[in-house]
Amino acid sequence: MELILRSKWTKLQKGQDINTLKPADVLLTIKPGQFNCILYEECSISVKFDDGKILRYKARTSSDGSSDVIFIRNGASFIKNVGAHKKLIIESGFYQGGNRQFYFDIEGYKEKLNQNM
Numbered sequence: 255m256e257l258i259l260r261s262k263w264t265k266l267q268k269g270q271d272i273n274t275l276k277p278a279d280v281l282l283t284i285k286p287g288q289f290n291c292i293l294y295e296e297c298s299i300s301v302k303f304d305d306g307k308i309l310r311y312k313a314r315t316s317s318d319g320s321s322d323v324i325f326i327r328n329g330a331s332f333i334k335n336v337g338a339h340k341k342l343i344i345e346s347g348f349y350q351g352g353n354r355q356f357y358f359d360i361e362g363y364k365e366k367l368n369q370n371m
Contacts, residue, residue: 255356280326288321288348303339
């Protein structure tokens, strides 16, 4: 699984450094595999930052119907949590694969996010 924090800006302004773009959207991608999330309906994922409580985030599929990518709703809250923690576990359901967990080392993102916010 890949975790992508994406900026809403699609073009850099003249002289703007790519590292100054503020992340606004959160995407999860999986290859190979398919998220168990139905087009035009919300699904949910379980997320745990460090040793905190398990949080539920709603997600939606891509508008083109791709089943290998989902967008997390309330991306601002998720990004804020990424900046405040060192470890991340994401659990999601997969078509004919059941639930699986993915572990991310997010230490160091705080400094990166603070530069862009």
